[in-house]
Amino acid sequence: MNAVLNSIARLGRSVLDGAQHAGSMALFAIELAWVLIPTWSRPRDILQQVYAAGVLSLVIILVAGGFVGLVLGLQGYNILSNFNATESLGVMVALSLVRELGPVVAALLFAGRAGSAITAEIALMKTTEQLAALEMMAVDPMRRVIGPRFWGAMISVPLLAAMFSLVGIVGGYLIGVVVLGVDGSSYWGQIHEQMEAWDDVGGGAIKSLAFGAVIALISVYEGCRAEPTASGMARATTQTVVLSSLAVLGLDFVMTAFMFGA
């Protein structure tokens, strides 16, 4: 009896904790929103963060994009050849990448590579009183530290996702056309006929923009509220990756339902 009550209480407690978490993140987001425009008064800070978050993630994104394209080409060829429709390989690879895999996989990789780094960096700055030092120097850490990192991540994700998709489509071409002998002109021709500039490419870009914003928010928020201990920082970085991944996948479903559904 007691055990049942306890587990119900535990459930209630975790629901309350979750609600509190969401609430404080919302408050944090509002506070952050206030400084997002003023942050651009120091574009060099943002540029530095685009470098740290975006440029340094480029290699993993390009390599992953290439491999995903190769696998899609291989799998797509196997399935489509059953229907004698391998000329549709191009459009299958392209739409999979542009609509879904590009934005989603790039975002997941980014959360693991750069999001966790942002969290760890901010958490360490907080632990070593660097953020407090900024405040006492009459420099707002929100503008100077948090804002640029938010923008850096937010700008990088859509660009990385676009490059991921592009490299993936080329990867599909390599395996499908060069290795497996699908007709090259129909690979590109089918893409050219069926891929929509606004709905597919634009839709994918909007998705990755939203993913970028979500990952950026979670990364800086987790950094700011990390407990100033070794285990607290470890928890914060883990939390960033877990929360970002879940948020990206959940948001992806919702956005897909709105944009491509029905």
Place this chain on the structure above:
Amino acid sequence: MNVQRGVELVVGLFVLAGIAALMVMALQWSNFGSSRVAGYEVTARFDNVGGLTVKSPVKLAGLTIGRVDSIEIHAETFQAEVRMVIDDQYDNLPTDSFANIYTSGLLGSQYVEISPGGALESLEDGDRITMTQSAIILESMVSKFLFDKAKE
């Protein structure tokens, strides 16, 4: 300062590359533009369009020369009226050309194939192709085949 300059340069290239990737996909690889190609409109009525959809290609001798713009029910004949936009560079299609709905591959997407006739006059904007053949519906073909076999 030199390091800073290098970072600026790399970030600039990074942003350009990202935008370029997006632009290549959106403007070069997609059907952007090709759906808005300058062209003239012709219509054709089919008893059954099968799986033909808006934006399906219109082909001549296997090459895409245009695109389906709209498919509507014609109010009097209850046929499907397909409006196609054909690229201006193919402005010499004979008026007695034939419009078929074919399927690419066994289960592939459907498209309109134009078979040119022999008339001297060419199709103009707003003209109608009168000779059409509907999409082949697999079920009706199979049942017809079985029916014929049974009669023998």
Place this chain on the structure above:
Amino acid sequence: MSDSRTTTGMIELDAVHFARGDQVIFDGVDMRFGRGEVTAVLGPSGTGKTTLLRLIGGQVRPASGRVLVDGTEVSRARRKALYALRRRMGVLFQNGALFTDLTVGENVAFPLRAHSRLDEALIRRIVLFKLEAVGLRSARDKYPAELSGGMARRAALARAMALDPEIMLYDEPFAGQDPVSMGVLLRLIRRLNDALGLTSIVVTHDVKEAMSIADQVIVIAGGRVIGQGTPDEVRAQREQEPALAQFLDGAADGPLNAAEDEAPLSVDLGLGGGQ
């Protein structure tokens, strides 16, 4: 004499209450920090000495009461007024809090770049001058990770002094220092204060060192002030305040840790005994 001090207090705390959760840190304390003086705030660990500095810097706000810095009420100040006030303060954090991604020179230049439009040549000169004052001119291109604890703290001091503050706050400046660097720091604090006409607050639990340089001493424990005055006055107050005597002597037994002894060990061990 004490009356004239109160009226010219650069920093004043007025019936300040502050609590973190259930734990009461300050229970209505009054403090005055005189202009141009070095005031040492002493107290056992965990008595809210760092919180005191955060209250003065406006990073936390009291539940009730007022914190005044040069006539401005920090505890109510709007952001802009608060930031203007903070530019007049320098803080030496417990571990220096140097920006780990910047060299020592860049660390010192940081507040200058943030708050002035001086050209680079001038900033360079000011940085060298500040580093010279703490004896670290040769370390300007090193990163904080390459410095010893004492050097890091002196570098942080140079940074805190970069904007020529009127008020200097030192958070545990002597913690973890070897005797030599402690002596260097002590002399620096005193000399900077006198040479630049600062108002300095040194928060520490090193009684002897603090007493040796301070004009005024405030001893806090258990959320209230248990001793206040010049070092000699405070030493004289020990008779009336057993807690003060225990703290000054570093005695193991006394009222400061009486709470720990209240419940017998057997209660926590669950061996009966407790009701």
